[in-house]
Each structure stands twice: as C-alpha cells, then as structure tokens.
Amino acid sequence: MAFEADLAKAHAARSAAELVQSGMIVGLGSGSTAGLLVKRLGERVAEEGLEFVGVPTSVSTAELARELNIPLRDVDDVPAVDLNIDGADEVDPEYRMIKGRGGALLREKLVACVASRRVTIVSPEKVVPRLGIDSPVPVEVSRLGYRHIEQRLRTLGARTSLRRGPDGAPFVTDGGNLIIDCGFSPLADPDTLEAGLKSVVGVFETGLFLGLCDVLVVGRPDGAEQIV
Numbered sequence: 001m002a003f004e005a006d007l008a009k010a011h012a013a014r015s016a017a018e019l020v021q022s023g024m025i026v027g028l029g030s031g032s033t034a035g036l037l038v039k040r041l042g043e044r045v046a047e048e049g050l051e052f053v054g055v056p057t058s059v060s061t062a063e064l065a066r067e068l069n070i071p072l073r074d075v076d077d078v079p080a081v082d083l084n085i086d087g088a089d090e091v092d093p094e095y096r097m098i099k100g101r102g103g104a105l106l107r108e109k110l111v112a113c114v115a116s117r118r119v120t121i122v123s124p125e126k127v128v129p130r131l132g133i134d135s136p137v138p139v140e141v142s143r144l145g146y147r148h149i150e151q152r153l154r155t156l157g158a159r160t161s162l163r164r165g166p167d168g169a170p171f172v173t174d175g176g177n178l179i180i181d182c183g184f185s186p187l188a189d190p191d192t193l194e195a196g197l198k199s200v201v202g203v204f205e206t207g208l209f210l211g212l213c214d215v216l217v218v219g220r221p222d223g224a225e226q227i228v
C-alpha cells in the first residue's frame with residue numbers, strides 16, 4: 001500500500017513537472033509529494049537545461065532545491081509567481097483543500113495566493129468526499145498567548161491539540177510560530193469556518209485552502225490524471 005501511494009505521488013509529481021517551462025517563476029511546495037516534484041525539476045535542469053526560478057515554501061524545500069542547482073528567490077523578491085505546485089492532505093469535490101500536515105501552511109498559502117496558476121499534486125486517497133473527516137485543520141498561531149488562542153478555538157467547536165515534534169517539544173514552524181491542530185466533526189462549511197478561525201486574534205493562518213486549486217493532478221500507480 002505504502003509503495004503504491006509512493007508510486008502515485010511520483011507520477012503526480014512527474015506529470016506536474018512537465019508544466020514548468022523555461023523563464024517561469026515557480027512556487028515550490030512542501031512535503032513528500034512536492035519533494036518528488038523538486039527532484040524531477042532538478043533532473044530537467046540537469047538533463048534538458050530547463051531554466052526557471054523557484055520560490056520555495058519551506059526551509060526544507062529550499063535546501064533540497066539548492067542541492068539540485070535550482071535558482072531560488074524569496075516571494076518578496078519576485079514580481080509574481082507564474083505557477084505554484086504543491087501537495088495537499090485532503091481535496092474535496094469542489095477542489096477545496098486541507099494542507100499543513102508538514103507545518104509549512106503560512107508560506108505555502110502566501111505563495112499560492114500570488115500565483116497565476118495553482119497546481120495540486122496528490123495520491124488518490126487524498127481525494128475525499130468531504131473535508132475534515134480524517135484530517136484536522138492545522139492552525140498556525142502566535143507563541144505568545146497560545147493557551148488563550150487554543151481556548152478560543154475550542155469555543156468554535158474545535159477539538160484542539162498543540163502539535164509536538166518527535167522529541168515531544170512543541171513543533172515550531174519556519175516562521176517561529178506554533179501549530180494547533182483543530183478537529184471538527186463535522187466540518188460543515190469551510191468558508192464560514194475559515195472566517196471564524198481567522199477572527200481569533202493570534203491566528204496567523206489556517207490550513208484551509210479555499211479557491212486555491214486550478215489544476216488537480218491525481219497520481220496513480222500506473223500514471224496520472226490532470227483535472228482542470
């Protein structure tokens with residue numbers, strides 16, 4: 001099963017990598033599927049002389065891209081992003097997504113929002129009939145006051161859990177913030193929930209990505225399908 005999911009991710013990544021053309025400014029997502037994309041783009045740089053500028057959405061993506069000789073810029077140093085390619089944790093039939101299991105949601109959303117075209121690359125089990133049944137919504141919050149913020153999130157109906165790293169210490173994002181994973185059963189209306197979560201002082205961003213998927217690439221063990 002894990003092997004099939006990995007193969008599906010690789011096919012999705014490979015298919016999306018073909019959308020990148022020389023001269024483009026490309027948002028590079030975070031996570032294992034986006035990592036496969038970056039590796040494929042690195043191959044295209046080495047084999048075909050593909051020339052593009054990457055805008056990384058996390059420290060780990062930047063490190064990987066640098067190893068592969070992909071030139072990078074920060075989002076503030078580019079006028080616009082032509083194409084953004086990123087993974088997701090869940091995608092519903094309206095192409096709304098939950099992202100942020102890897103903790104890079106703030107930068108991922110910033111880059112997605114300034115991109116002209118947003119491509120999501122997933123393995124098939126990420127395509128769900130309804131958001132939030134299996135995945136909590138990650139919410140990036142201020143370190144200062146996080147206990148109070150968590151309390152406020154609970155009043156919105158969230159079952160909250162402060163994310164921790166493998167060492168048991170609170171997980172700290174690239175931006176120096178904390179993540180509170182918020183479970184909702186059910187997650188009734190993503191737009192209303194997003195507005196409610198963003199109304200809490202100290203919430204920087206949520207893992208609800210609404211209206212940020214223009215092309216969905218679903219990988220399968222034997223290929224990939226692009227849905228526009």
Ligand code: 5RP
Nearest residue numbers: 031032033087100102103104
């Ligand atoms: C990181 C993300 C990732 O894109 C998402 O978690 C999917 O990761 P993977 O490709 O490893 O399943 O949002 O913040």
